[in-house]
Amino acid sequence: MTKANSSGREVHVAVAVIERRGRILIARRPDHAHQGGLLEFPGGKVEPGETVQAALIREIAEETGLKVPEDSLAPVIGIRHDYGDKRVFLDVWHTRDAIGEAEGREGQPVDWLDPSELRDDQFPAANRPIIRALRLPGVLAISGPFDEPRKGLEILESSLAVLDPDEPAMVMLRAPDLSEDAYLAFAEQAVRRCRELGHLPLLHGPAERYTRIPSAAGIHLPWREARTLESRPVPVSAWFGVSCHDEAQLAHAAALGADFATLGPVLPTESHPGQPALGWPRFQSLVARATLPVYALGGLGPEDVPRARELGSQGVAGIRYWWRESD
Structure with missing residues (x-):
């Protein structure tokens, strides 16, 4: 997931829940990144003038190599969270139709996990409602x-x-x-x-x-x-x-x-x-x-x-x- 800036403005972040055969694609954040070492869902910052769907398609391709049909994306939940050093709006969408084999194209480990394996303390705090929604x-x-x-x-x-x-x-x-x-x-x-x-x-x-x-x-x-x-x-x-x-x-x-x-x-x-x-x-x-x-x-x-x-x-x-x- 692209690193958000640390200005006082709220950062709009597109988040993808990519499901395949009941398992969810998860990556691990680089140690040097914000919330480094924690697990995350693929996605990144929505650029000015960009729709959240377009941001998801772009970010997923850049991070994992998967192709996502736009009409397969459905909203899951929107989450606002203040980390203290930044405020984010996580705009979470779901798809079961990603095409291709996932790989960590930015050097990040990726894996497919069952929702029951997702633990709160392994993710940034704002992700807790996403984990609940999946279960x-x-x-x-x-x-x-x-x-x-x-x-x-x-x-x-x-x-x-x-x-x-x-x-x-x-x-x-x-x-x-x-x-x-x-x-x-x-x-x-x-x-x-x-x-x-x-x-x-x-x-x-x-x-x-x-x-x-x-x-x-x-x-x-x-x-x-x-x-x-x-x-x-x-x-x-x-x-x-x-x-x-x-x-x-x-x-x-x-x-x-x-x-x-x-x-x-x-x-x-x-x-x-x-x-x-x-x-x-x-x-x-x-x-x-x-x-x-x-x-x-x-x-x-x-x-x-x-x-x-x-x-x-x-x-x-x-x-x-x-x-x-x-x-």
């Missing part, structure tokens, strides 16, 4: 209403059958109608069943629930819980999400160290009649300024994943497309 699935399935644990487990069992067994989903175990004891009884068994099927079960509600059921993959906090916090409430080994509805809430979630956020409602929903919807243009605008992966929420299903990703989000979150309501 997170495109679908966040949320449980719908039920009034007692046994019924919830019955519905969960039939609902899990709707999810693609070859595409692990993140499953948010949301049950606002249950008492605390009832929720924990439901969640303990639900976490076990989700794990058996290869999905990632998230608890929902107060952060303390994760200490009661640490076998969960993590926790998602409603805004009323997240707003009272000043720091990340769970270990970095656990997934941590926050429900957001506007730019200020997204910024607070990022400041807490959240791994992702849900944002909505994007479209009108039956579960929240009368609540104003963001609409796709507003959603896109908010995602463009967010510094963490964002799921679109509200009136959406898996068929909306391509559009949501095109607008820069991680994917979609929803209830009705998969949760099988009881009769």
